[in-house]
Amino acid sequence: MGLTDKQYYDNSSNWGSHQFVKLSDIINNFYAFYVGDDKIINDISRYDVVFHAKRGLQELHYDALNDIRALELEVGDDLQTELPKDFVRLVKVSWVDERGRLRPMISDKNTRTADAYLQDDNFDIIFDDQGTAINGTSIIDTRLSGVNDQEGDANDYLNKADEFFGGRYGLDTSSSNANGKYNIDKNSGYIRFSSSINARTVVVEYVTDGLDNLTEAELQVNKLAEDFLYKYIANQVIQYKHNIQEYIVRRFKNESFAAMKNMKIRMMDIHPLDLTQALKGRNKWIK
């Protein structure tokens, strides 16, 4: 059962552990209290429950937990870095300045990565013995690697054109940023940076599904989301079981939906003190 005060404070691995519940405990509790001869779910394989529990955990990470991970990496001469192991979706990329502050970068929507097939003199695609098209070096890559914003190329007419892009109608705010740009190649699994980021340290903030960086025994979830996971698993199990009356299926679906809403409200972490602090400036005179 619970730890004594001494046991808790003596072992750093216990600190803050009370806010979480292990996924294995949730699966065990689900079996103990939701499955049985006298329950609606009379029998279900554990691997089904494990699957739905992990899927529920992933959905939680995508939707509600706001558990954003950050990874610090140095960018080398090739101006690219690999995506983190448990990367699912990007939140923000920044570089770290001399004072340790983060300088947020923007996504470069005008640059794309592309496969480049080798072609012969007649512009026909060249294939290997297996009938697969042979890849060459992308002209985009070649030309991008030749650009150097920090030196002479700053006055190049192409860069000038970039600078004045949208000039006729004023500044294009979607691409105006002095901190540099990045571009993600999701299929190859790396982030490419503009040349101003060379030799800088970047911080990649991203959303994970909560599964990859931990062993099965370490998987856990905040207790405020525990009830949602039980209802989510029950709903998923009931949805795909036959001979369950439709009104029961709907009831479980509604319960799961309501539990998700409750959980999201709980996880929003809004406190009255934060509100009063933010509203303290409401009577400030703007000169």
Next chain:
Amino acid sequence: MINHVRKTVLTVLNKENRGFLTPDQFNSYAKHAQLILFEQYFSEYARLNTLKNAKRLTKDHGDKLSVVRAAMNRFNKVSTISQVGGYYIKPSDMYHHLNVSYSGKEVEYISPSRQTYLTLSNMSGPSELYPGYCDENDYFYLKPSTLTGDIKLIYLKTPKDPKWTYNMSLSGEDPLFNPSASDYQDFELGPEEQTSLVIEILKLAGVTIREPQITQIAAQADAVETQKENV
């Protein structure tokens, strides 16, 4: 209990000089009758469970489901089995396995049709935290194969064959019951099954001594009992 059952059976058979059962015949019918009743537990358990979920069984004294469960639990056995050549050999007296655990963790049964899918599953394939086992003829094996320790098996054992043992009397009268014989074995069913055992043995005995009336009476008694239970 076996002596009492035999005496009752013989009394019914001899009532109107309908015939006699030799000890060997009795033992053979006793074994068969015990197995019939044992196997009926399973269908009975399922039937009563349905009744209970339909709120047609009451608690406490009306809870026949718990009576059947208790009768079945009499055959529960726990055994620790070590791995030999990657396999766990099933106990010879196993009728049906109920639960397998490994280092305190529940081990889940994996059916042959799901084995490949589950092994390839990136989400819920068998792992050290959630291990699985496969059942092949006379042995089990664990998934993942990195698990090599002992397993704890809870299973229902097959009831031992009952044997009414005896000594022959010098005067050539009826054989005398000898419960001290090394091969003596009483029924393993509970005392509440005494009546059912008598009826089942009588059904079989009636056929042997070509006395259809005995079989009919026994079957009738059985039918009345079943009818009472279903009301």
